Amino acid sequence: MKRPVFYLATPCLVLMLLLGTAVHATAQHSLSIPLTEFSIVGKPLLQGKAADFRVSIPTPQRWNVTSANLRFPYVNSTGLLGDRSRLIVRFNDQVLAQVELLPESPEGLVTVPIPTTLLKPRFNELQFAVAQDYDGQCTDPGNPTLWTHVSVERAFLDVSYTLKPVPMFLSSIADFLFDPKQFNENRVHLVVPDYSPEMMNLASIAASGTSLRFEFRQVKFTLSQDLRQGMDNILIGDKLFVAGVLDQYERTPPQNDFGIMPLPGPAPVMPEDENNQEQTELRRFVDDHTRAIIVLSGEDINGVTSSTKAFSVLSFPLPDISSSDPGSVIIPEITRETGKNLITPGQKYTLDQLGMPSHTFTDMYPIPENMTVRLPSDALLPGNLFARLALHLAYGTQMRQDSVINIHLNGRFIAGVPLSNPQGGRYGGYQIHIPMYYFRPGLNTFTFEPVLTPLITDLCTFIQLKNLFVTIFDDSTLSFPELDHWVEMPELALFMEDGFPFTSWPDWRENAIVVPPNDPLSSAAAVNIVAMTSQKTGIAPYRVQFLNEPPQQPLDILVVSPYPDISPQIMQATPMAPRLAYPWQGVLQGSKEQSLYWWNRIMADIFPERPRSVPQPSVHAEAIEELVMNSDKLLLTQSLSPYAPMRTLMVATARSPEALLQGANAMSNPLLQGQARGSVVLADITDLEFGVRSQHAGERYFVGDLGSFRWFTYIVNTYPFWFFGTLMVILTLTAFVIRRLLRTRLKAKEQE
Known part of the structure; x- marks a missing residue:
């Protein structure tokens, strides 16, 4: 007699649900x-x-x-x-x-x-x-x-x-889901209704908000129109789209527009009963409580935008509820000087503001203390301007006179503070003037390295080490002079540093990102690049603009596309143009020898000169296209935009969308970032340690804003022969005209 299918299926369903949940909970x-x-x-x-x-x-x-x-x-x-x-x-x-x-x-x-x-x-x-x-x-x-x-x-x-199971509260997004202490490979999947420019704008904001919460950890993002198992998902779209996606898994959306819920997925299929040939396969869905879906929705695109911006803002903690209606979100004012650890020229900062609290060093060779500041990537750093470090410190008694605090900037020694009084001492504001050309655009690291020597160090004598103390107080200050914004381009090293020139406004205004239409992999590559740069600046790209065609407005343009899909007009403006001259590999790029005559030294004091490269022999290269198309290589180029002066065109490309997405993820690797420079970078995605090649090719140009006097200084420094030649011609012509006028006037008087 056959047993009823109901009695047979019920325990199997219960066992299946238990096993499905256990698989997710106990995965090692x-x-x-x-x-x-x-x-x-x-x-x-x-x-x-x-x-x-x-x-x-x-x-x-x-x-x-x-x-x-x-x-x-x-x-x-x-x-x-x-x-x-x-x-x-x-x-x-x-x-x-x-x-x-x-x-x-x-x-x-x-x-x-x-x-x-x-x-x-x-x-x-x-x-x-x-x-x-x-x-x-x-x-x-x-x-x-x-x-x-x-x-x-x-x-x-x-x-x-x-x-562990994810607590289904919005507050768990910051300190549980996207925790920078996770040092495994972090992947997040973005679910969108389509790959239109409007949705890519929102996807890049959501991805940047995720990267900002991970702080310094790389996050790899993927894009599709459905949920992906084995990782956290961010579901972006209006309520109709969100309901449609979740309905496939027999789930309902959160009550409000911004919410969190477990990731549903297919449960194990119940095994068939050999004694029941009529039994059909039953398939249900179970929740993976170790993964989460963050839902960013709304009635329309404006509501979705509000939810996405609310998710990306880090200035307030999220509540201990599963969903919320963010309403309107007001983003604080963003200026060029807004950004993580970014110095505003002309301002003074305490060490505490720069992230270095009061610190006491002990023992003979204490561990050095580092402090990092970030200068704007387009800051002009002349040699006749100085930053000022004013140290407030105290040191212990009975130390030898050769005790000292050595101060390094970017690994180079710049100053030493003597601790020479055996009775101990205190500096209320020890002044150190640092020439601005010691700094570099982007990140700069100060290292404070004390060397403390006991007063008595004789052989077979007790050496007292417990009195070796020096404290640098957090009310010490670092001040910078006013600086102009002017930088020579193209320079991919600046992009790797903090996304410049696209992050000169950290919210990505005055930029356009061009991707092929309906290409999820290329769009995902662009989203990864934007999220990487936002992680460096600390600001989400609230005014980013995705397009499918190059804009005609005066904007900086980032093209992220497979090589075959790039338009000829774009390609002609890049260093990939046919017959473009490339320097010979290994040829030294020297600078012109400076004259030692006294007038040159005086002019150098008035107009500090920047080194100018000596032209070198070059070779015409047309083989890069073949290298890109026949191997897994990422090609990055920068050049002057063909659509507007003083604007940059940057291209990130590879032979296929899959290789392009891999290359975009590789751009977060320090091995690639440390080797990228110039206007062309060709990187072997499979070997970033030895497979990165950088080169300068194409015309140079400048971007930034100089005051009138700085313009004059720049012209003298950059084109000295033309400037002084023109000045001599003008003076000669002026003298000639004055001479003719005087002679004419003298003849007129003689005739009278």
Whole structure:
């Protein structure tokens, strides 16, 4: 007798639903991450009697870490005493391991299990410390024999984890979903009703809002018209579209326009009953509670825009509710000087405002402290203007007179502050004047590196180290002079720095992004590029403008398209134009020798001259097209726009939409960003370490805004021979005219 299908199917359905939920909840993920991917404070070469360095290890709140192991190799000096020298590994101040530093086996490979109970949902501190000795008696703490090197380049952190269920509150977007402590590959899928320019504008704002919440972590975005499993989704569109997408999965939209919900997906198919030949396959949907959908909707395009902008704004915390109606969203005023860590010329800042709180250094060789500021990419940095650093600091007593704080800018020594009073001292405003040409456009890093020496360092004498203190207070100031905006283009290094010239207004006004119509992969590539630059500036592209054809207005233009789809008019204006001269690879680009005559030195003081390249032999190249079309290479070009003066045309292209999307994701890789410069970059997507080639080709031009006197200075510096030649001609003609007038007047008087 056949059993009823109902009784057979019901337990299977229950089991299927339970298994479907369990599969998502218990999926195991494993990562092996090099320590160089994390923030390292200090030097892995541990020198002296005692030294240490630290690594900041993030643990996301979203992860349930099941196991963690640290693997690292090391090399120690063969002059150490093994029974008195140790390498200690600490995690959040808990000692995990200690290793004898034996001279007879100076190399080793260590594996250290990290208890998961020590992994807190924050940035955890991993510390490598050494205690080193070489004679067992009177050890000189600075003896060069005392060293141990931890090879962080070959050290790895192995982590296994599962994902926790996502709290279905809007507040979880910032501190749970898009958490910068997630150091795995972060992917987010954007669901849109179509690939029209209007929807791409909103997709780029949503993607930028996501990247901003991830802060410095790369995020890879994809685009389609349906949900994608295995990642978080952002559903953008009016209520009719959102309801249609969710109805396919038997789900209803959130109550309000801006909401969060679990990601639905197909459940496992119930197995057929061999005894029931008439049974049909039953298919249902289950929620993946470890993934989420963020819904950005509205009655019309204006409502969708409001929800998208509300999602992208970081200035207020999101509420502990599952959905909300954002209403109207007012974006604060955005100026050219608005941006993350961006310096406004002519302003003074305290170190606290620049992200460096008061800091006390101790011991002989304390870990240096860094401070990063960002100058506008188009800032003109002349040699006759100075930034001023005014340090407020105090230092301890009984230190030797050669104690000092060394100050570096971008890795170059610029000044030293003497700590020479054995009675201790304090500086209320120690002035350091820094020529502006020491800086560079974009990010600049100050490094404060004290060297503190005890007063008594005799052999076999107790050396007191506990009095070695120096504090730099956060009310110290850094001020900048007024600067003009003027920069030589094309220069792709500036785009990699912070998106310049497209982010000269950080909300992407006065720009246009041209993509092929109805091409989801090329559109996704453009969205990834915009999100990458917004992450650098700290501002979402609220006024971005996507188009399918080049604009006729005076705008900077970014073309993101497969190579075969680029119009001939665009191609003719790029360095890909036929018969364009390319410099010979490896030819040195020198600068013209400066004369040492006294009048040249005076003119150099009045008009500080910028180096001018010496013209070099060139070769005509027409082979780049073949390289792009026959391999997975990304081509980036910059040139003067054919549609308006002082405007830039940039092209990002590859042989296919798939390769273009891969190339756009590769643009976030530091290996590519560090090598990109000039007007042409050809990058092998599969080998960014050795496969990036940069070149200057085509005409140079300038963008920016100079005052009248600065224009005069620029003309003298850039075209000195033409300027002084023209001036001599004018003076000669003036003298000739005056002479003729005087002679005419003199003859007239003689005739009288």
